[in-house]
Amino acid sequence: MLxxxxxxxxxxxxIAGDYKDLDTLYMSLLTIIGDEGEYGDYEGARLRVLGVMHDIRHAFQGVREFEFVRNEW
Structure with missing residues (x-):
């Protein structure tokens, strides 16, 4: 759970979640932002989302600080 x-x-x-949660978030954001120049008026917002995606990608690599969260079903 995210x-x-x-x-x-x-x-x-x-943002806290397991690898699968963060990967799903990353892929969802990638789908939403579109290609460069596709939404001209929203380029600033697109760049901010790309910044968040950059941090998520670094979390995958273990570069960012992380906290272990147990998944309880």
Missing amino acids: TITNTLNFTGLS
């Missing part, structure tokens, strides 16, 4: 919470002082987000 969990998103605000950081201290509401300056960012903390």
